[in-house]
Amino acid sequence: MSAQDDWRPSVSAQRLRQRAELLRRVREFFAARAVTEVDTPFLVNAPVSDVHLHSAMVRLDPQPAAGAPAAPLFLHTSPEYAMKRLLAAGSGDIYQLCHVVRGMERGRLHNPEFTLIEWYRIGFSLAQLMDEVEALVRALLGAAAPRASEHISYREAFLRELSLDPLTVPDAALAHAAQSLALRSTAGAEDAVSRDEWLELLMGTHIGPRLGRDRLTFVHGYPASQAALARLDPADPRVAQRFELYCAGIELANGFHELAASAEQRARFESDNARRRGLGLPVFPLDERLLAALPALPDCVGVALGFDRTLMLAVGAARIEEVLPFPTERA
DSSP states (O other): OOGGGTTSOSSOHHHHHHHHHHHHHHHHHHHHTTOEEOOOOSEESSOOOOTTOOOEEEOSOSSOOTTOOOOOEEEOSOSHHHHHHHHHTTOOSEEEEEEEEOTTOOBTTBOSEEEEEEEEEETOOHHHHHHHHHHHHHHHHGGGSOSEEEEEEHHHHHHHHHSOOTTTSOHHHHHHHHHHTTOOOTTSSGGGOOHHHHHHHHIIIIIGGGTTSSEEEEEEEEEGGGOTTBOEETTEEEEEEEEEEEETTEEEEEEEEBOOOHHHHHHHHHHHHHHHHHTTOOOOOOOHHHHHHGGGOOSEEEEEEEHHHHHHHHHTOSSGGGSOSSOGGGO
16 A cells, blocks of 8 residues: 555445444343443553563653652553452443553454453353353354354363373473474573463464364363463362353453452462563552452453454454554554
8 A cells, every 4th residue: 555545444434334233233232131331441550460461551741740750551451450340349240342452462363452342240150151252252253153162171172282281291291392383482492481381382373273163162271370360160270260262263252250369369460470570571560459359359250352353253354454444553
């Protein structure tokens, strides 16, 4: 495209209408289930600690008063923390359609700014949430949806694709498997790469793209070390009550049985920050408001679903910019 045409959107008017139609279906889906739409701040005081997520920093006052440091704010990577505070305050079942921003993410399936559907169900099991996720995805994909679906454990996915048990295999075997597939970690020298980094590399670049090829594939029972904000499985504390959904090799959703134990969540956040320091990543104070709210969080499950990726599958787009009016480079 010439510089003279750079002002134009990257999508057609038809694609805008397709996007609007899917947004309408999302709202109809939750309205039929009496789930309340909420709208939480895009600009937040505390970023996430997850080493794989990079929060964009914003300074509202570039010239603070003498002697007063300008406290940074952040563009949220997910509305999760604010939505959990609403749940703890008695909101009931809620959902949100919002833009989020994640730094250091660009590629066929990634734009730094994208649209997320996030929702929480009180009293649901993780299995019930997976059923609801499937129902929504089928409503959005229409004829493009695979006919079948499957539920497999994280362990089963590794055994099926690599003949490795991710819960017991030695770290050296994970490193060897990655090397045999010509996969390289960005964490540095091989001896500096953690077990989770090898697992995430193998899942993200080899196993995940093979999932959901002819069916919607739910992967559940992630290692406890990857629990994030999910509860551990009381029947097997080696794994977390967490799932991801794949379709056509694309990760669409990430769901949790939400952890409500403030002390345990604080310890996980602090562990994240220790890993961030080791990787030379920025470290910021924890979200104390979220931690204060967790004891009042009702027993609930929650999930985030990538709207733009789902739209890609619905319309047969190959790259995410084909469904975004203005990708970040042209925003």
